[in-house]
Amino acid sequence: MEIVLTINGKERRVEVVGAETLLDLLRRLGYKSVKFGCGEGACGVCTVLMDGRPVNSCLILAVTAGGREIVTVDDLGTRDNPHLLQTAFVESGAVQCGFCTPGMILASKALLDRNASPTVDEIKQALDGNLCRCTGYVQIIEAVQLAARRIRAKKKTGTKRKKTAAKKPKTKKQKIT
Numbered sequence: 001m002e003i004v005l006t007i008n009g010k011e012r013r014v015e016v017v018g019a020e021t022l023l024d025l026l027r028r029l030g031y032k033s034v035k036f037g038c039g040e041g042a043c044g045v046c047t048v049l050m051d052g053r054p055v056n057s058c059l060i061l062a063v064t065a066g067g068r069e070i071v072t073v074d075d076l077g078t079r080d081n082p083h084l085l086q087t088a089f090v091e092s093g094a095v096q097c098g099f100c101t102p103g104m105i106l107a108s109k110a111l112l113d114r115n116a117s118p119t120v121d122e123i124k125q126a127l128d129g130n131l132c133r134c135t136g137y138v139q140i141i142e143a144v145q146l147a148a149r150r151i152r153a154k155k156k157t158g159t160k161r162k163k164t165a166a167k168k169p170k171t172k173k174q175k176i177t
Helices: 022-028 084-091 101-114 120-127 138-157 159-165
Strands: 002-007 010-015 047-050 053-056 069-071
Touching: 022 047, 047 101, 053 101, 084 101, 084 138, 101 120, 101 138, 120 138
Parallel strands: 002 069
Antiparallel strands: 002 010, 047 053, 047 069
């Protein structure tokens, strides 16, 4: 059966095979950041955003994604221009093996898109269902808090911050005596 869906901002017309899951379809199409973990929706490593909401792609039949907008972590930033969440995860030490990281970042993005000032409990609730065996969650919560502060600061300063962020800071030359 053929479906049309939007993946990372690009409309795709794809053939869906039988009871293929959205996870299997995305992997078949080359989106390797979407991982297979438990296959039961319990670990969160297959998390994608569907119409802005985090879903376990291993539990979604691909055919039901027709007409929907799917976002993977690949759409958030690049190596040279990472998303604020990606930077915050690295700076906070929330990235260990990296297997759970895409799902954690997407669940965090969905939270911060609707609530730029989440409490620790709201962060924990948003990340419920995303398992990490390496970090112990403290660094992940800190990363989400750091990203939230930066997003709020960016909104306050508007476009001025974008323009000045690209400039190198001026340094004073010191006279050696």
